[in-house]
Amino acid sequence: MFGWFGKRESRTAPVDAVFARIAEASRQPALYLVGGVPDSFEGRFESLTLHVFLVMRRLRELPAPADDVAQDLVDANFAYLELGVRNGGVSDIAVPKRMKKIGQMFYGRVQAYEAALVSPEPAALDEALQRNASPEANGAAYLAAYARRIQAKLAALDLDGILNEPGLFPLPAEETAR
Secondary structure (H helix, E strand, O other), X not given: OHHHHHHHHHHHHHHHXXXXXXXXXXXXXXXXXXXXXXXXXXXXXXXXXXXXXXXXXXXXXXXXXXXXXXXHHHHHHHHHHHHHHHHOOOOOOOHHHHHHHHHHHHHHHHHHHHHHHHOOOOOHHHHHHHHHOOOOHHHHHHHHHHHHHHHHHHHOOOHHHHHHOOOOOOOOOOOOOO
Protein backbone atom coordinates (compact mmCIF):
# COMPACT_ATOMS: atom_id res chain seq x y z
CA MET A 1 0.00 0.00 0.00
CA PHE A 2 2.74 2.49 0.89
CA GLY A 3 4.57 1.82 -2.38
CA TRP A 4 1.50 2.84 -4.34
CA PHE A 5 1.53 6.34 -2.87
CA GLY A 6 5.20 6.78 -3.70
CA LYS A 7 4.64 5.72 -7.31
CA ARG A 8 1.77 8.15 -7.78
CA GLU A 9 3.82 10.94 -6.27
CA SER A 10 6.75 10.24 -8.60
CA ARG A 11 4.36 9.91 -11.56
CA THR A 12 2.70 13.26 -10.96
CA ALA A 13 5.80 15.23 -9.94
CA PRO A 14 6.55 16.33 -13.53
CA VAL A 15 2.91 17.30 -14.04
CA ASP A 16 2.93 19.27 -10.81
CA ALA A 17 6.03 21.11 -12.05
CA VAL A 18 4.32 21.92 -15.36
CA PHE A 19 1.21 23.05 -13.52
CA ALA A 20 3.32 25.33 -11.32
CA ARG A 21 4.73 26.96 -14.48
CA ILE A 22 1.19 27.28 -15.88
CA ALA A 23 -0.09 28.91 -12.69
CA GLU A 24 2.87 31.29 -12.65
CA ALA A 25 2.34 32.24 -16.30
CA SER A 26 -1.36 32.82 -15.71
CA ARG A 27 -0.53 35.46 -13.09
CA GLN A 28 1.69 37.63 -15.30
CA PRO A 29 0.71 41.27 -14.70
CA ALA A 30 0.50 42.13 -18.41
CA LEU A 31 -2.41 39.73 -18.83
CA TYR A 32 -4.39 41.81 -16.35
CA LEU A 33 -3.05 45.28 -17.10
CA VAL A 34 -2.94 45.07 -20.89
CA GLY A 35 -5.09 42.02 -21.56
CA GLY A 36 -7.97 43.33 -19.50
CA VAL A 37 -8.42 40.17 -17.43
CA PRO A 38 -10.17 41.26 -14.21
CA ASP A 39 -8.00 40.89 -11.12
CA SER A 40 -10.50 38.73 -9.22
CA PHE A 41 -11.02 35.04 -8.51
CA GLU A 42 -13.02 34.78 -11.73
CA GLY A 43 -10.36 36.61 -13.76
CA ARG A 44 -7.58 34.45 -12.38
CA PHE A 45 -9.72 31.40 -13.20
CA GLU A 46 -10.06 32.64 -16.80
CA SER A 47 -6.34 33.19 -17.20
CA LEU A 48 -5.48 29.83 -15.64
CA THR A 49 -8.06 28.07 -17.80
CA LEU A 50 -6.63 29.55 -20.98
CA HIS A 51 -3.12 28.39 -20.10
CA VAL A 52 -4.24 24.90 -18.99
CA PHE A 53 -6.32 24.55 -22.15
CA LEU A 54 -3.40 25.37 -24.44
CA VAL A 55 -1.08 22.85 -22.78
CA MET A 56 -3.82 20.22 -22.52
CA ARG A 57 -4.67 20.71 -26.21
CA ARG A 58 -1.05 20.10 -27.22
CA LEU A 59 -0.77 17.06 -24.99
CA ARG A 60 -3.86 15.54 -26.60
CA GLU A 61 -2.15 15.88 -30.01
CA LEU A 62 0.85 13.84 -28.86
CA PRO A 63 1.12 10.03 -28.65
CA ALA A 64 0.64 8.12 -25.40
CA PRO A 65 1.34 8.62 -22.55
CA ALA A 66 0.67 12.32 -23.23
CA ASP A 67 -3.09 11.80 -22.85
CA ASP A 68 -2.49 10.48 -19.31
CA VAL A 69 -0.35 13.54 -18.59
CA ALA A 70 -3.18 15.74 -19.90
CA GLN A 71 -5.60 14.09 -17.47
CA ASP A 72 -3.15 14.48 -14.60
CA LEU A 73 -2.83 18.16 -15.55
CA VAL A 74 -6.60 18.64 -15.42
CA ASP A 75 -6.67 16.86 -12.05
CA ALA A 76 -3.93 19.16 -10.73
CA ASN A 77 -5.87 22.17 -12.03
CA PHE A 78 -9.04 21.16 -10.21
CA ALA A 79 -7.16 20.39 -6.99
CA TYR A 80 -5.65 23.88 -7.18
CA LEU A 81 -9.02 25.48 -7.87
CA GLU A 82 -10.64 23.55 -5.02
CA LEU A 83 -7.93 24.77 -2.66
CA GLY A 84 -8.64 28.33 -3.82
CA VAL A 85 -12.36 27.86 -3.18
CA ARG A 86 -11.72 26.45 0.29
CA ASN A 87 -9.24 29.24 1.09
CA GLY A 88 -11.85 31.71 -0.09
CA GLY A 89 -14.02 30.73 2.86
CA VAL A 90 -16.52 28.42 1.16
CA SER A 91 -17.87 25.87 3.63
CA ASP A 92 -17.10 22.18 3.22
CA ILE A 93 -20.76 21.55 2.45
CA ALA A 94 -20.84 24.10 -0.38
CA VAL A 95 -17.50 23.11 -1.99
CA PRO A 96 -18.89 20.28 -4.17
CA LYS A 97 -21.61 22.53 -5.58
CA ARG A 98 -19.10 25.30 -6.29
CA MET A 99 -16.66 22.83 -7.88
CA LYS A 100 -19.41 21.47 -10.11
CA LYS A 101 -20.07 25.00 -11.36
CA ILE A 102 -16.33 25.61 -11.87
CA GLY A 103 -16.07 22.32 -13.77
CA GLN A 104 -18.91 23.34 -16.08
CA MET A 105 -17.27 26.71 -16.65
CA PHE A 106 -13.88 25.11 -17.34
CA TYR A 107 -15.20 22.63 -19.88
CA GLY A 108 -17.36 25.32 -21.47
CA ARG A 109 -14.23 27.44 -21.97
CA VAL A 110 -12.34 24.45 -23.35
CA GLN A 111 -15.08 23.86 -25.93
CA ALA A 112 -15.27 27.54 -26.85
CA TYR A 113 -11.51 27.96 -27.23
CA GLU A 114 -11.16 24.72 -29.18
CA ALA A 115 -13.93 25.77 -31.58
CA ALA A 116 -12.29 29.18 -31.96
CA LEU A 117 -8.87 27.72 -32.72
CA VAL A 118 -10.19 25.41 -35.44
CA SER A 119 -12.49 28.06 -36.89
CA PRO A 120 -11.53 29.48 -40.29
CA GLU A 121 -12.52 32.90 -38.91
CA PRO A 122 -9.35 34.55 -37.46
CA ALA A 123 -11.36 36.71 -35.04
CA ALA A 124 -13.09 33.70 -33.44
CA LEU A 125 -10.51 33.41 -30.67
CA ASP A 126 -10.70 37.15 -29.97
CA GLU A 127 -14.48 36.85 -29.64
CA ALA A 128 -14.31 33.80 -27.37
CA LEU A 129 -11.80 35.55 -25.13
CA GLN A 130 -13.87 38.72 -25.05
CA ARG A 131 -16.91 36.71 -23.97
CA ASN A 132 -15.02 34.91 -21.23
CA ALA A 133 -11.74 36.46 -20.13
CA SER A 134 -11.57 40.12 -21.13
CA PRO A 135 -14.60 42.30 -21.74
CA GLU A 136 -12.43 44.80 -23.64
CA ALA A 137 -12.01 44.20 -27.40
CA ASN A 138 -8.39 45.40 -27.35
CA GLY A 139 -7.65 43.24 -24.33
CA ALA A 140 -9.19 40.17 -25.96
CA ALA A 141 -7.15 40.75 -29.13
CA TYR A 142 -4.01 41.02 -26.98
CA LEU A 143 -4.87 37.76 -25.19
CA ALA A 144 -5.60 36.02 -28.50
CA ALA A 145 -2.22 37.05 -29.92
CA TYR A 146 -0.54 35.85 -26.71
CA ALA A 147 -2.43 32.51 -26.88
CA ARG A 148 -1.34 32.05 -30.48
CA ARG A 149 2.30 32.62 -29.48
CA ILE A 150 1.90 29.97 -26.78
CA GLN A 151 0.28 27.61 -29.24
CA ALA A 152 3.15 28.07 -31.72
CA LYS A 153 5.75 27.44 -29.02
CA LEU A 154 3.95 24.34 -27.72
CA ALA A 155 3.57 22.97 -31.28
CA ALA A 156 7.36 22.68 -31.47
CA LEU A 157 7.59 20.64 -28.25
CA ASP A 158 7.13 16.94 -27.64
CA LEU A 159 6.06 15.47 -24.28
CA ASP A 160 9.57 15.67 -22.81
CA GLY A 161 9.87 19.26 -23.99
CA ILE A 162 6.60 20.22 -22.33
CA LEU A 163 7.57 18.50 -19.09
CA ASN A 164 11.09 19.93 -18.98
CA GLU A 165 11.05 23.30 -20.73
CA PRO A 166 11.58 25.96 -18.02
CA GLY A 167 10.39 28.80 -20.29
CA LEU A 168 7.25 27.02 -21.44
CA PHE A 169 5.36 30.26 -22.00
CA PRO A 170 6.57 33.29 -23.93
CA LEU A 171 6.38 36.47 -21.94
CA PRO A 172 3.38 38.56 -22.85
CA ALA A 173 4.24 41.63 -24.85
CA GLU A 174 4.40 44.65 -22.57
CA GLU A 175 3.06 47.14 -25.12
CA THR A 176 -0.29 48.62 -24.32
CA ALA A 177 -3.31 47.48 -26.27
CA ARG A 178 -5.23 50.66 -25.58
